Structure formats: structure tokens, C-alpha cells
Amino acid sequence: MLKLSIERVSKQFGHKRALESITCELTEGVYGFLGANGSGKTTLMRILAAVSRPSSGRVLCDGEDIGLMNERYRDLLGYLPQQMGLYKNFTVVKFLLYIASLKGIEKKKAEAKVEELLQIVHLTEEKRTKVGKLSGGMKQRVGIAQALLNDPKIIIVDEPTAGLDPKERIRFRNLLSSISSERIVLLSTHIVSDIEYLAKELLIMKRGMLIQKAQPQQLLEGLTNKVWTILVRPEEISTLQARHKVSSLINHGESIMVRMLSDYKPDPRAEAVQPNLEDLYLYYFDEEAEK
């Protein structure tokens, strides 16, 4: 089984330390990198995609340093960068054939592959449309199609659902799930619902560090007795908000149901409830998310 080993990877930009000794192992399955903006997700993904090199540490693919594998690593890899330049005036099919030629795929093979991928990403009808005229979701699907041209065993997608509407997000998620078997899929996002059911493991990044790596269920169990609901009068809300992280407020007639995080029972009336990933996100990222 394919294995990526990240060994004490750090990245320095001038005085800025963007990654701080990241160590972990990834095998087949979908991994969700979660973290606020600036936590280092893109920096790490660029290193894993061999677009950028670590300042120290290394990444091994089945025991070999990816920095030394060159072409052999690129042949295994499909990468959808956070900001992907699409050639606006190319049609979808022309763009994909162009990328295939850059990847060194022989023409006949590329043509067949492009047709197959257009079906997988549901863009067959748009194949003659200029890329510049596509919706955000369609562009992202072109992006994933280009990443899949070489049948990669390692797929890296950086914030693929940013800017997509909920329907497009669901579609993208289903697409990733359908291509994930026998592959390593790395996906970064700051939207929890993108990876709620998709990810085998969540990797939580904060200020350049990997602070958690576990199955979603395990992370949620860590929040047991930390998520509470309490029914209060509207005038009580500001006091609660000042003391605790509030994850939701729901109107209940004259009263309001407050859902909040607290390491202890925040009020005699409070009841512990089942944690969800939104709570988890708030638990780790609240302060950063507000910046």
C-alpha cells in the first residue's frame, strides 16, 4: 500500500515560520486538512505536491525522498492548487488536452482519457464551452479533471470548494469520494461540512503546527461533556457569550436555545449534548477565524 511519510517538515519564509516540524504518515484514503486561514495548509500541500521544498525535514513516498524522485513522483501525483490559472479562452476539451500534453501523455491516449474524465466530472455537455464562461463549480470540476489526467495515486486538492454554492460543494464531495479508493487523497478546507463524512482522518493545523490527527469520531469523542445547550431569556445571552464560545442560537418562542462550548457545566440549567464537527471547529479555531 502506498505511503507518504512527512518527516519533521518545516518551512520558513524570511522571518515567518509557516510550518513547524510536521510529522505524520498517510496511507490510502481521504485526509482532511482543517485549519484557519494562514495555518499553513497551502504551504504543506505545495511541499507534498513537490512544487515547493521544505526548509528542513523531508517527505518520503514509499521510503524515497520525493525531492529526488522528480518525474517518477509527478507521475504519481495529481494536484489542484488553491489558485489555479485556467486558460480562459481555451474550450474545456482543449484545455484538458493541453494539460495532458504538458504531462507527457500521448495524444490518442489523452483524447480517450479526456472523454472519460469529462463524463466523471459531468462536463461532457460543456466540453466545447470556453473555460472563462464556466461557473465556479464547473471550473473546479475542470480543475479536478486536469489533476486526474495521469491516473494519479496521490491526489492533492487545496480548498477545492471555496466559492462554490452548497449544491456544487455536494457534487464535488461526491466526486472526490468516488475517486478515492486505492488512492491517497489530501483535501484542505476551512469548511467542516466538506469533509464530515468523507475523511478517514482529520488533520488539524494551527499556526503551522499539526495539532491533531485522528478519525472524525475520535475527535468528537474528545469533546464529550464540553458541548452544552441551555434555554435562556434573550437578556442573558451577552453574559454567556462573554464567557463561552457560542456555536448557535435558536429561537424558542420567548426563550433562546444557546449551544456553547465549555470545559465545565456552564450553568445549572445546562445539558450536555452530542458534539458535532461545527463544535469541533469552533473549539480549535474560534479566535483565528475571527481575525
Ligand SMILES: Nc1ncnc2c1ncn2[C@@H]1O[C@H](COP(=O)(O)OP(=O)(O)O)[C@@H](O)[C@H]1O
Ligand atoms: N510565499 C510566501 N512568503 C511569505 N509568507 C508566506 C508565503 N506563503 C505563505 N506565507 C505565510 O505562511 C503562513 C501560512 O500560509 P498558508 O500556507 O497559505 O496558509 P493556509 O493555506 O492555511 O491559509 C501565512 O502566515 C502566510 O502569510
Ligand SMILES: [Mg+2]
Ligand atoms: Mg491556503
